[in-house]
Amino acid sequence: MWRQHRYKMLFSLLLLLSGLLLAVNSGNAKLSNEFDWLDVLGEGTTLLVAIGWLGLIISSRPAGRVTEWLYYGSLLLVYSYFLDLLDEFIRYPEHLRLMSWLESLPAPVGMLILTYGLVGWHREQRAINRQLRGRELFLRDHQLIDPLTQLYGIEYLQAVLQREIELHQSQHKALSLLVLDIDNFAGFNRRHGMAAGDTYLSRLSELLSSQLRHSDLVCRYAGDRFIALLPNTALPQAQIMAQHLRQQLSQLADAQHEPVLTLAEMAVQQHSAQAALQQAATVMAQAKTAGAVTLQPS
Numbered sequence: 613m614w615r616q617h618r619y620k621m622l623f624s625l626l627l628l629l630s631g632l633l634l635a636v637n638s639g640n641a642k643l644s645n646e647f648d649w650l651d652v653l654g655e656g657t658t659l660l661v662a663i664g665w666l667g668l669i670i671s672s673r674p675a676g677r678v679t680e681w682l683y684y685g686s687l688l689l690v691y692s693y694f695l696d697l698l699d700e701f702i703r704y705p706e707h708l709r710l711m712s713w714l715e716s717l718p719a720p721v722g723m724l725i726l727t728y729g730l731v732g733w734h735r736e737q738r739a740i741n742r743q744l745r746g747r748e749l750f751l752r753d754h755q756l757i758d759p760l761t762q763l764y765g766i767e768y769l770q771a772v773l774q775r776e777i778e779l780h781q782s783q784h785k786a787l788s789l790l791v792l793d794i795d796n797f798a799g800f801n802r803r804h805g806m807a808a809g810d811t812y813l814s815r816l817s818e819l820l821s822s823q824l825r826h827s828d829l830v831c832r833y834a835g836d837r838f839i840a841l842l843p844n845t846a847l848p849q850a851q852i853m854a855q856h857l858r859q860q861l862s863q864l865a866d867a868q869h870e871p872v873l874t875l876a877e878m879a880v881q882q883h884s885a886q887a888a889l890q891q892a893a894t895v896m897a898q899a900k901t902a903g904a905v906t907l908q909p910s
């Protein structure tokens with residue numbers, strides 16, 4: 613954090629040094645019995661606090677416009693307070709107005725700049741809080757996670773899909789979905805038992821999660837249907853990913869080649885999550901009817 617602000621710190625040091633040289637060259641040192649120690653204590657403390665602000669800004673803020681306002685506003689205060697402290701030790705000639713201007717003027721200007729920076733910081737913080745609240749809401753609601761597969765369910769998918777559609781369309785980026793359905797899972801359950809069905813669902817979910825990219829989101833959309841959201845992915849790339857997934861998924865079939873899975877892909881061109889999910893259902897129905905993309909175990 614400090615490294616990215618090093619030029620600011622260098623500039624600050626040079627500014628204070630120039631103030632010191634100007635003060636030393638413009639006036640004469642006071643005698644020690646002329647020092648007002650109460651003033652020195654008050655002005656010295658104010659200066660140290662303002663320097664502390666500079667340190668806090670540098671150590672806690674990323675580089676950026678708001679940080680610049682905060683930093684240079686505080687720096688002007690530091691400059692004013694520094695010269696104010698120096699005149700406790702240095703006496704300037706009566707006719708020299710420059711030093712008293714330099715003591716007085718930077719402080720109010722610095723206050724204005726600092727206030728502007730604080731308003732920017734407040735706005736920034738509100739935007740961050742809004743985002744965090746949204747994320748926390750998802751994470752806090754455990755019902756959004758399916759206990760069997762540990763995947764997010766339909767509600768989460770709908771919310772994320774809506775957000776991604778808006779984001780991708782505003783940035784003119786491609787978004788695709790993979791839709792996967794187990795054929796006649798009811799029959800599989802009847803023949804092998806519900807427990808075997810549960811085990812199959814868990815293994816299938818693990819495989820899906822491990823085969824997709826970190827940026828993709830796999831959700832359990834319904835009992836035996838899964839949908840993967842593929843951000844920044846155009847249809848040809850989604851087709852390649854689906855093909856790869858088909859090969860991996862064929863490992864899950866048993867000796868009787870059960871169960872059969874249907875995997876289809878689609879580009880999201882709809883403007884709402886609801887419309888996209890309806891289209892996903894249509895795509896899946898067509899895939900099942902056509903049987904062309906039905907995954908047969910190898």
Ligand SMILES: Nc1nc2c(ncn2[C@@H]2O[C@H](COP(=O)(O)OP(=O)(O)OP(=O)(O)O)[C@@H](O)[C@H]2O)c(=O)[nH]1
Pocket residue numbers: 760793794795796797798799801805806807808809810813834835836
């Ligand atoms: N073992 C197990 N089965 C489940 C679970 N959730 C849903 N199912 C079963 O999945 C089946 C889904 O039935 P359908 O929607 O008719 O789907 P299907 O039998 O695969 O038929 P098609 O999709 O039309 O090929 C039902 O029999 C449910 O009991 C679960 O968590 N565990």
